[in-house]
Every structure is written in structure tokens, then in C-alpha cells.
Amino acid sequence: MKLKYKYKVLIVITIMINLAISCRKPEDNNNNNSSCNGIGTMIPYTWFDPARFPKAVIPADNQMFVERIALGKKLFYDTQLSNNGESCETCHKQSMGFSASEVSSFDNGLQKMPLVNMAWYNNFMWSGRITGTLEDVMFAELTKRFTTDFNKINTIQEYKDLFCRYYGTDNITPELMAKPLAQFMRVLVSKNNKYDRFLLGLENLSIDEKAGHDIFFTEKGDCFHCHVQVLLTDNQMHNNGLDSVYKKDIDKGFYKVTGNLQDMGKFRSSNLRNVALRTEFMHDGRFKTLEEVVNFYNKDVHRGVANIDPVMLKPGKENGLNLTELEKKQLVAFLKTLTDNDFINNPDFKQ
Structure with missing residues (x-):
């Protein structure tokens, strides 16, 4: 009798367990990793800072792998991230140093800043409205610029598989998608123009280029205060006397x-x-040539602006830089040595 009783109890327990399992609410695959088997094998990306560059900081929670960078590039060129058929590449053409030839209508007429050497930035956008990391920038681009439809993205099985394999989850969120995009942004490094090779003793500048270099990096031109050696930006905020009256909101x-x-x-x-x-310069693209930019700094700076950068008011510069026509041409000649043909033709950056 005792044995039969034990069997009956066992049968009842089994039935209860089966009922509990059958009544459990099905899990939503978009909110868990039930269909994801975890991170697969990946190849670590060996990061190195080019000669004379400062040390870049790679976020600990987004370590670089070859496959993650490839995923970031795929996303960069994918129009599915937007709701109007645009991709990141729409505004950032490799042939133009990842810039573009027209101002941004989305940004109310701001010129499209180039994507170059951003691994060394902590301030972003013309107005400095984003500070932090490239992951922060990409998150803002996805949520504010593109307003990416992540319900749609999470129906794309290819992306769910790739994020599972490289990040260990198939639930794609803005925070997660920002990571591979940031990795691709980080490897857009320009380090081999004529100026770089000159600094390394590998190539000489022409007479005019060297004269322009000396204007740029001395008090004669004062360019180097904001466009520091090697990086060619100090990544800081300055009023350069472009306007005395701020007619447009973007100004x-x-x-x-x-x-x-x-x-x-x-x-x-x-x-x-x-x-x-x-083909457009300054925050609103008002100048169309390098010659126009040099002419502005030479004689058209609004020095009466209350908060103008002190560099613009140095003794002897009350009437501008006072460059001769030859010196202006030499300065432009040096600026042209900053073109990096390896960068604009790098197959690793192409679609």
C-alpha cells in the first residue's frame, strides 16, 4: 500500500509541474537572450597611437575587435538606420575626408564636420553639445538625428545574429548599436599626409609649403593655438571673431x-x-575656398567682440595678420599638404 501511495504522489507532482510549465507566459525574444548562444570567437583589434599622437582612451566596456569594427562599418552605410533613406555616409563621404559638400538641413544650416581622428576627442559637434565618448555621440545620432526604429531593427535577423555573436545579446538597443558604430568611428585615423611625413623626416616640404608651415606654427599666423601640432585641433571652444551680431540661431x-x-x-x-x-568652411559654410578663410583671418576678424579669443587681440595684430599676397598663398599651400590620400582611399573604410 505504501508503495502505491508513493506512486500516486509522484504522479500528482508530475502533473502539477507540467501544468505550471504549460501555463507559463511565453518569453519575448526581443527582451531576452533566449535565442542567443552568447559571444562567439573574435579577433582582437590591435590599437596603436600613431607617431607623435597622444594616447587615445578606449572604453573598457567596448573593447575593440575586428568583427565589431566590421559591424560598425556595415551600420555606417545602412539606410535602415534612418526613416528617410539616409545613412551616416549620406553626410560623411570618404572622398571628402568623411565630410560633405553642403550644409546640413537637419542641423539648420550647420556645416557637416569631418569624421577624422575622433578617438582623441572629448568634445563633439560644432557647439560642443556632446561631451564624453564616441559611444555618447553615436547614441545621440541614433536617437535624435535618425530616430532609429529599433522595433524594425529587431526584426532584421541578420543584425540579431551579428549582435548575438559579437556582443552576446540579440536585443538591439540604441546603447548597444552605438558601440560598434563608435568602434568604426574610432578607426577613422588620418596619419599619413605630407605634413606627417615631414614631421617624421620622411619627406621634404616645398619652399612655399615650408614657408606656409612656418606661418601656421609661429606667431606670424597664430593658427597653431587652436589647430595644434599633429592633431590639428585643440578640441576646445573659441570665439574667433567671425560675427559681431549673431543673426542666426546657429551662430x-x-x-x-x-x-x-x-x-x-x-x-x-x-x-x-x-x-x-x-568646399564649405566655418560652422555655417559661409566661406567656399581656403583663400576666403585666410583672407578673413588676415583682415576681417571682428575684434570688438566682448568674448573674442585673446589670441585674436595680441599686440601687433590690431589690423589683422598683415600677410602679403605671397604669404597667403604659402599658407594655403601648407594647408593642402594636410590631405591624406591613404585615408580617403583606404579600402577598409569603403562600403
Whole structure:
């Protein structure tokens, strides 16, 4: 009798367990990793800082792997990230140093900044409205610029498989997608233009290029204060006397971020690498040639602006740089040495 009783109890327990399992609510694959088997084997990406460059900081929670960078490149060129058929590449053409030939309508007329050597930045956008890491920038681009539909993205099995394999989850969120995009942004490194080779003793500059170099990196031109050696940007905010009256909202710059009048008209120093490939200059693209830019600094700076950068008011510069026509041509000649043909033709960056 005792044995039969034990069997009956066992049968009842089994039935209860089966009922509990059958009644459990099905899990949503978009909110868990039930269909994901975890991170697969990946090849570590060996990062190195080019000669004379400062040390870049790679976030500990987004270590670099070859496969993650490839995923970031795939996303960079994918129009499915937007809702209007655009991709990141729409505004950032490799042939133009990952810039573009027109201002951004989305940004109310701001010029499209080049994507170059951003691994060494901590301030981003013309107005400095994003600080932190490239992951922060990519998150903002996905959520504010593209307003990416992540319900749609999570129906794309290819992406679910790739994120599972390289990040250990198939639930694709803005925070997660920002990571491979940031990795691709990080490897967009320009390090082999004529100026770089000159610094390394591998190539000589022409007479005019060397004269322009000396203007750029001395008090004669004062360019180097904001466009520092090697990186060619100090990544800081400056008012360069471009305007005395801020007619357009976008002309207010860093003030739009801080609300501090001392920041009115301040903008982040643009990186001058591959500058000769661009067709629009300054935050609003008002100048169309390098010659126009040099002429502005030579004689058209608004020195009466209350918060103008002190560099613009140095003794002897009350009437501008006072460069001769020859010196202006020499300065432009040096700026053209900043074009990196390896960078704009690198097959690793192409679609």
C-alpha cells in the first residue's frame, strides 16, 4: 500500500509541474537572450597611437575587435538606420575626408564636420553639445538625428545574429548599436599626409609649403593655438571673431549649450586634416575656398567682440595678420599638404 501511495504522489507532482510549465507566459525574444548562444570567437583589434599622437582612451566596456569594427562599418552605410533613406555616409563621404559638400538641413544650416581622428576627442559637434565618448555621440545620432526604429531593427535577423555573436545579446538597443558604430568611428585615423611625413623626416616640404608651415606654427599666423601640432585641433571652444551680431540661431554656438553669454559665438575648433577637400568652411559654410578663410583671418576678424579669443587681440595684430599676397598663398599651400590620400582611399573604410 505504501508503495502505491508513493506512486500516486509522484504522479500528482508530475502533473502539477507540467501544468505550471504549460501555463507559463511565453518569453519575448526581443527582451531576452533566449535565442542567443552568447559571444562567439573574435579577433582582437590591435590599437596603436600613431607617431607623435597622444594616447587615445578606449572604453573598457567596448573593447575593440575586428568583427565589431566590421559591424560598425556595415551600420555606417545602412539606410535602415534612418526613416528617410539616409545613412551616416549620406553626410560623411570618404572622398571628402568623411565630410560633405553642403550644409546640413537637419542641423539648420550647420556645416557637416569631418569624421577624422575622433578617438582623441572629448568634445563633439560644432557647439560642443556632446561631451564624453564616441559611444555618447553615436547614441545621440541614433536617437535624435535618425530616430532609429529599433522595433524594425529587431526584426532584421541578420543584425540579431551579428549582435548575438559579437556582443552576446540579440536585443538591439540604441546603447548597444552605438558601440560598434563608435568602434568604426574610432578607426577613422588620418596619419599619413605630407605634413606627417615631414614631421617624421620622411619627406621634404616645398619652399612655399615650408614657408606656409612656418606661418601656421609661429606667431606670424597664430593658427597653431587652436589647430595644434599633429592633431590639428585643440578640441576646445573659441570665439574667433567671425560675427559681431549673431543673426542666426546657429551662430550662437556654445551659448546654446551653457546659456552663458561668455560662450556666445564660440565653436569647437575644426580638425584641419583633409581641409583642402572641403568646399564649405566655418560652422555655417559661409566661406567656399581656403583663400576666403585666410583672407578673413588676415583682415576681417571682428575684434570688438566682448568674448573674442585673446589670441585674436595680441599686440601687433590690431589690423589683422598683415600677410602679403605671397604669404597667403604659402599658407594655403601648407594647408593642402594636410590631405591624406591613404585615408580617403583606404579600402577598409569603403562600403
